[in-house]
Amino acid sequence: MRLPLILLQFLLGLTILCGSGNEAAAGLSVEASLSHLAFPVDQGAMLSITVNGSGRSSAIELPEIEGITFTGRGQASQMSVINGAISSSSTSNYLIRAEKPGVYTIPPIKVKVGGESAITKAMSFEVTPAAAGKGNSAGTAVSPGRSxxxxxxxxxxxxxxxxxxxxxxxxxxxxxxxxxxxxxxxxxxxxxxxxxxxxxxxxxxxxxxxxxxxxxxxxxxxxxxxxxxxxxxxxxxxxxxxxxxxxxxxxxxxxxxxxxxxxxxxxxxxxxxxxxxxxxxxxxxxxxxxxxxxxxxxxxx
CATH class of the missing domain: 2.60.40 (Immunoglobulin-like)
Structure with missing residues (x-):
């Protein structure tokens, strides 16, 4: 009867060990960033939403902003294990286009992962009139000459x-x-x-x-x-x-x-x-x- 008891103790220890690894992976946080804070109306910018602390799929609730469209442009994931601690992140990318020039604000974006949720910070950006002819890239400066x-x-x-x-x-x-x-x-x-x-x-x-x-x-x-x-x-x-x-x-x-x-x-x-x-x-x-x-x-x- 001692063999089943030893086996039970081993399985219990394995369960605790696995549980501690999952606990290390806990701690959900999200971050949003824009490729440019100002861009012409005939161009666009890339919105990146990064979810840290979970390897599971996330549900991103994009806001509805009048005159602004969001188009999904793919997702990338990363996971690492260091000294038994699991860390993971995933980044979702969206192309932002505007119908007309103006200053816009993206309100906090809610992200749900399982039973957890987190929100990003609000961000503002400016859409300028289309440049005449070929201009510089959205939100970038003109490259100076070289001496x-x-x-x-x-x-x-x-x-x-x-x-x-x-x-x-x-x-x-x-x-x-x-x-x-x-x-x-x-x-x-x-x-x-x-x-x-x-x-x-x-x-x-x-x-x-x-x-x-x-x-x-x-x-x-x-x-x-x-x-x-x-x-x-x-x-x-x-x-x-x-x-x-x-x-x-x-x-x-x-x-x-x-x-x-x-x-x-x-x-x-x-x-x-x-x-x-x-x-x-x-x-x-x-x-x-x-x-x-x-x-x-x-x-x-």
């Missing part, structure tokens, strides 16, 4: 995009390269310019690595994000970010009244960095043109 200092500082590379259907979510990798021999301060996140394509705002801290390119060592910042085309055609895009170079300044021997500082020994660049100080030089790092091709949806049947 010689910009060329010297670094560059941006974006992974290939290929051909995609309207509204298709396309994963892309953006890398910003800065020469290691320069001290660099980043002033902004990567911004996209172009027409007919939207990109979510980059929120996460980039991964930092080093790479050698053509014999030069670069500090590299990497972002994983997505692009989505909102109208058919071949769209030319550009990516850029603002930064500052801290450039060592050449010291002047006059500051020291000549003497030993005129000795050739002190012509070493090390003494420039010690006695010369640094000058902050603003630069704009950009990518070559990136072409995103949006093809028509296949005919039904």
């Amino acid at each position: 010689q200092a910009d060329e010297e500082a670094g560059f941006i590379r974006v992974s290939e995009t290929g051909d995609h259907y309207p509204g298709e979510i396309v994963p892309v990798t953006i890398k910003a390269y800065f020469k290691e021999r320069y001290r660099t301060d980043i002033s902004s996140l990567v911004t996209m310019t172009g027409d007919g394509v939207v990109m979510p705002q980059l929120r996460e801290k980039p991964m930092q690595t080093r790479e050698a390119v053509s014999g030069e060592t670069y500090n590299v910042l990497t972002w994983e994000t997505t692009l989505a085309g909102i109208k058919e055609g071949r769209h030319q895009l550009s990516f850029f970010l603002e930064a500052s170079l801290l450039v060592p300044q050449k010291r002047s021997s006059r500051l020291f009244g000549g003497g030993m500082f005129d000795d050739p020994m002190f012509n070493d660049p090390f003494f420039d960095s010690v006695f010369g100080g640094y000058q902050r030089r603003p630069v704009t790092v950009t990518s070559p043109p990136v072409f995103f091709n949006v093809v028509p949806l296949p005919a039904a049947g």
Whole structure:
């Protein structure tokens, strides 16, 4: 009779262990974000709703806003187990279009998962009149020209995009390269310019690595994000970010009244960095043109 008792104790312990794993996964939270807070009426923006703390399917109650339409553009899920603790999240994407210019507010969005529920924060955005002719992408700034200092500082590379259907979510990798021999301060996140394509705002801290390119060592910042085309055609895009170079300044021997500082020994660049100080030089790092091709949806049947 002891064997069934031992087996019962084992099963009871297994049940408690599994229960503790599910408890670690509890704690529902939701977050909503817009790819752009301002965009022309002939463009659109991407609304992303992320549900954290549950691997089960969620019910999202989208609000009804006069003059605004929401079109589902897919969902992505992620789950991980670290030291027995389960964490999961899912992100639902919606394309937002407006019938006319104006300022709109998305009220808190309710999300239900099983017997739990949570709400997002309210968000406001502006829809501007359509730009005459070809303009910049929805909610993005105009990419500035590049100076010689910009060329010297670094560059941006974006992974290939290929051909995609309207509204298709396309994963892309953006890398910003800065020469290691320069001290660099980043002033902004990567911004996209172009027409007919939207990109979510980059929120996460980039991964930092080093790479050698053509014999030069670069500090590299990497972002994983997505692009989505909102109208058919071949769209030319550009990516850029603002930064500052801290450039060592050449010291002047006059500051020291000549003497030993005129000795050739002190012509070493090390003494420039010690006695010369640094000058902050603003630069704009950009990518070559990136072409995103949006093809028509296949005919039904």
